[in-house]
Structure formats: C-alpha cells, structure tokens
Amino acid sequence: MSNLAINQKTIATETTLKGVGLHTGKEVTLTFKPAPENHGFVFARVDLEGAPKIEADANYVINTQRGTVLEKFGVKIQTCEHVLAALVGMDLDNVLIELDSSEPPIMDGSSKFFVEAVEKAGIQEQEAEREEYIVKDVISYTDEETGSEITIIPSDEYQITTMVDFGTKVLGTQNASIKSLCEFKEEISHARTFSFLHELEALLEHGLIKGGDLNNAIVYVDKEISEYTVEKLKVAFNKDEISVKPNGILDNLTLHHPNEAARHKLLDVIGDLALIGTRIRGKVIANKPGHFVNTQFAKKLAKIIKLEKRNNVPTYDLNAKPLMDITQIMKMLPHRPPFLLVDKILELTDTRVVGVKNVTMNEPFFVGHFPGAPVMPGVLQIEAMAQTGGILVLSTVPDPENYLTYFMKMDNVKFKQQVLPGDTLTFKCDLVSPIRRGICHMQAYAYANGKLVSEAELMAQIVKVKN
Structure with missing residues (x-):
C-alpha cells in the first residue's frame, strides 16, 4: 500500500444534475452527496422502496454489451462508467450517487457535466488515509475472442494509455494517454x-x-x-x-480531438477500473479496450489486492541500517549459530518486532533436509519467528542476558510457500495481549518474495536463569 500518506476526499456539498438515460430514454435526476471515510462510490436507487444501494464493485457487473451494468439483489445500475470516471478523475474517494432511475443521465456522452457538478460542489479532504495499491509486478488480462488486452506495470503514478483499432477506414488506429489523473479534466473528461x-x-x-x-x-x-x-x-x-x-x-x-474515440475509451477504462474499489499506482496499457475486458481485468486486480491484503505483506527497506545487528542480537538472545535464526532487527516497539534472516545454501540443515532439492524446514521457520518474538519480550527486562525464553504453545500454524536458498525471510510478530508475568502471546508471520510463507500464534515465557 502507499508509502506517501494521502488523505481521502469527498465532495463538500451535494449537487444535482438532470437528463435522460441513453438506453432507457427516461428522465433521470442524479444527486452526488458527501459520504463518510472508507465509504467508496455507492449508487442508491431512490425511486425504489428502501432506496437500495449498490457499491461500485466489479463483482456486481452482470452485463457489458452497451456500457457497464451493475446488479445487486435484483436492483440495477446501467452505464455507470462515465459517472465513475468523473469521480476518479476529480481525485475523490467517497461519494453517494443517488438516482431516481436505473441509468445516470447521458448528458453529452462524456464525463464533462459530472466533473462540472463536482467542481460546483467543492472537494472536502477527510481524516483517514487513502488506501492505494502499488503495482510491483506486470499483471495482464487478455480476451482471446477479441484480442483485447489490458496490462498494468509499475509506475510512480496512475497512468493510462489506450490503443483502439476497429478495423475500419473511417476511424483507423488511434491512441490516447495521460501521465497523471490531474490531466483528466482538460484532456479526457469531454471525450464523448x-x-x-x-x-x-x-x-x-x-x-x-x-x-x-x-x-x-x-x-x-x-x-x-x-x-x-x-x-x-x-x-x-x-x-x-x-x-x-x-x-x-x-x-x-x-x-473535440481527432483521437476523441481513443480518449473516450481511456475515460471508459478509468470508469470501469473504479470498480476495483482501491486506488491504483501503476501504468495501465489497454489495447482495444471494451467494457468486458475492462471489468474482467478489474475483477482480476481486485482479487489480487484482496489476497495481498489478507496476507498483509509489509514492505521494509532491507538495505536500511538495522535497529539491531547480529552482535546486538547475540547480547540479548542465548542462541548461537547454527541455531541462531535471525540476522537483524528492523523494527521494535512495545507491541511489535520485525526481524530478517537471509537463507543461504550454507545453512547446516540443508545438508540433510532434501539435499537434492533444499527447502527450509517449517519448524525452523516457526523457531525463527519465536526468536524474533524473543527479542520483543526480552526488551521488556533490564537484564535480558539473565533470561531464557521457552515455548508454551503454538496454534494455527500454516505453511503457505516453500522457503529456498537465496530467499530473504522477514518476520513480523505482534502482541495479541499485553505481556504479563513474563508470558508473551504473539501473532507471527514470515514473508519472502512478497508473499506470506508461514504464520503461527505463539505463546512463550521468559524465565530468569538461576546462578
């Protein structure tokens, strides 16, 4: 998630537009309303009993033939992409979108009027930080039937490039790009x-x-x-x-522009990818985009983000000067090589400790543990987590050298990935409850290569050594 803290935003006051739905032909009133932190973009059908709400979520997409259609519990929102593109393009996070019909007004076929409505309402910064997914790997989705493809690659900002080719002479091949969302209003919002x-x-x-x-x-x-x-x-x-x-x-x-079609496709990409539900920091390259490929890609990315969030992989600068090096660790822990399984400590607070171990081919356990296909034993990963946690508990006493740490129990142990020579293991241990009578109850995780490799709930006790 984001390193630079950016606060969430909503609109300052409510604002209303009226028009007709493109496909329904019905008169419709749309009202943007301020929404609380972590609310996201949510549609409300005020023409129906109970004003049912539909979150802007890729999992609710049921049709993409002539625009993106959302449905939840039988309630539909048609052609939502132009509205969502405007809200993302105006750098908003939380807005309630009230409609008295199933489809927002088409206006002039662009996002321009929605952008103007947001500007009229004003923008309000909120207290909570914005969650942002930082793209670290290349992620792609291809529609084999049409050849449409969307790829996202690492970038310092949310950037989009669209390339369109419908195989017609009248339109030809076009492309459009923005290097930052701040270009949306001037360059993209009015593309019909x-x-x-x-x-x-x-x-x-x-x-x-x-x-x-x-x-x-x-x-x-x-x-x-x-x-x-x-x-x-x-x-x-x-x-x-x-x-x-x-x-x-x-x-x-x-x-408005010779490449207005490509610009509108870019607008659609922004609107459809709003359905991911999380801000993205990466560069999207969309070749022949359409609502189907856009929303399938949104579903794929949302799934990846959800998985990473569940695994909660932290990022640390492994090259930064450690809080404790191996010499300082040995002054605190009674263990010695080859059984000392933590090389440095990166973070130490009252409730958390983060340690690192570089796994090399020289580890003594590789000699006998699958020597032809070396894998770090799971029990040693747990031991390494416990040693990292030992630093946390021993830091609470003035004379750690006079104490030993003993396991009391371990629960919910899970091994997710193999740990191989060359991997750098990061251990994160958080207190589940305050340390009492020298008993430490921790939730511990081990990560390598940006993935959770093992986890366990550990309980240990420090005992003073009798001289």
Whole structure:
C-alpha cells in the first residue's frame, strides 16, 4: 500500500444534475452527496422502496454489451462508467450517487457535466488515509475472442494509455494517454461516446438508445448509408435533415480531438477500473479496450489486492541500517549459530518486532533436509519467528542476558510457500495481549518474495536463569 500518506476526499456539498438515460430514454435526476471515510462510490436507487444501494464493485457487473451494468439483489445500475470516471478523475474517494432511475443521465456522452457538478460542489479532504495499491509486478488480462488486452506495470503514478483499432477506414488506429489523473479534466473528461452506423441500426431495431440524439454520441459512418436508414435516423433523432461530414461523422457534430474515440475509451477504462474499489499506482496499457475486458481485468486486480491484503505483506527497506545487528542480537538472545535464526532487527516497539534472516545454501540443515532439492524446514521457520518474538519480550527486562525464553504453545500454524536458498525471510510478530508475568502471546508471520510463507500464534515465557 502507499508509502506517501494521502488523505481521502469527498465532495463538500451535494449537487444535482438532470437528463435522460441513453438506453432507457427516461428522465433521470442524479444527486452526488458527501459520504463518510472508507465509504467508496455507492449508487442508491431512490425511486425504489428502501432506496437500495449498490457499491461500485466489479463483482456486481452482470452485463457489458452497451456500457457497464451493475446488479445487486435484483436492483440495477446501467452505464455507470462515465459517472465513475468523473469521480476518479476529480481525485475523490467517497461519494453517494443517488438516482431516481436505473441509468445516470447521458448528458453529452462524456464525463464533462459530472466533473462540472463536482467542481460546483467543492472537494472536502477527510481524516483517514487513502488506501492505494502499488503495482510491483506486470499483471495482464487478455480476451482471446477479441484480442483485447489490458496490462498494468509499475509506475510512480496512475497512468493510462489506450490503443483502439476497429478495423475500419473511417476511424483507423488511434491512441490516447495521460501521465497523471490531474490531466483528466482538460484532456479526457469531454471525450464523448461513439458508435458505428451499423451498430446504431441494430440498437434502433432493438428499441435501445431511446435517449440518444446526435449531441451525445459520435456516429462513425462505416458503410454506405441508404435512404431507408436516413429516414429512420431522422425519426429516431427528431431531425429534419441528416448528413455525413467529409470526416465520416454523422450530421453536424464536430470532434473535440481527432483521437476523441481513443480518449473516450481511456475515460471508459478509468470508469470501469473504479470498480476495483482501491486506488491504483501503476501504468495501465489497454489495447482495444471494451467494457468486458475492462471489468474482467478489474475483477482480476481486485482479487489480487484482496489476497495481498489478507496476507498483509509489509514492505521494509532491507538495505536500511538495522535497529539491531547480529552482535546486538547475540547480547540479548542465548542462541548461537547454527541455531541462531535471525540476522537483524528492523523494527521494535512495545507491541511489535520485525526481524530478517537471509537463507543461504550454507545453512547446516540443508545438508540433510532434501539435499537434492533444499527447502527450509517449517519448524525452523516457526523457531525463527519465536526468536524474533524473543527479542520483543526480552526488551521488556533490564537484564535480558539473565533470561531464557521457552515455548508454551503454538496454534494455527500454516505453511503457505516453500522457503529456498537465496530467499530473504522477514518476520513480523505482534502482541495479541499485553505481556504479563513474563508470558508473551504473539501473532507471527514470515514473508519472502512478497508473499506470506508461514504464520503461527505463539505463546512463550521468559524465565530468569538461576546462578
């Protein structure tokens, strides 16, 4: 998670927009309301009994054909991505989004009006720190059917690059990028949704895009337009005349940018990845993105984050000067090589200790423990955790050299990964309850290569040595 503390943000006051839903054609009122810390983005259907809420969560995605649709307990929110993109783009964390219909207003097909509403409401910093997932490895998702692919790589900021190619002459190949979310408002928020003429015909046939008009969608004419289609479009869009501009766009809509389609796809990526539920620090590279691949990637990343959070892998600077080196450790612990299993102490407080052991091929136990395929014995990992915990308990007495630490019991011992020569083990021991009568009850974890390798609940007692 983040090293630099950034506080969470919400809006200062509530703000309301009105419009029509793109697919439903229904009049809808949307109200952004301030929300408490750790609330996230949550939709509320105020038109339904009890105003049921749906969190902006990738696990609620049920359909991605014409926008991202969320459903929880039978209650739906359609086309949520433009609203979510605006909230992320404006650097917010906690907002309640009230709707009196299933779909937010399409406005002009971009996030611009939602951004303006947020600016009007103002931004309020909150007390709690923002949780941020720092990408350390390359993570990818590919849709084999379409060839769409999203990859995220380590980066100092949340950055996005989108590349689109629909195999049509009218649109060609386009790409768009932002190096920081602070570019969203000026560069991306006003990029409007787009469609191809052949898609538009199909949507009209199925009674969809009831709220569409030529002011909220760019229509690329990718085929010969028939008189029959022209007449249907006139009726659908309530226009006396329909024409195709020289750049292949229907009617008189003027592009904000030659690559507006790629910019809108970038907007969609930001909105769909908001469904991860955690801020990301990494660079997203999306090749031919769409709502399906976006939301599948969001689900994958959310799962990885949840797993890492559960394992709670801490990050420490292993090159920093230790709090205690091996000489200082030997002054406190009675153990000596080859049975001294902690090399240095990085952190020591009243309730926590963090130690490190470098596992080398020279360890004496490798001679007999699977010599052909050396693996550190699990019991020695537990012993190493206990020795690290011994530092914590012995630091509470003025003369640690006069005490020995004895195991009383161990519970919930789990071994998750193999520990091999070359691994650096980090041990973290936290007190479960205060030390009483020299009895220490700890929850201990061992990590290597960014993963939890073993854990145990340990109880030990320090006993004064009789001279």
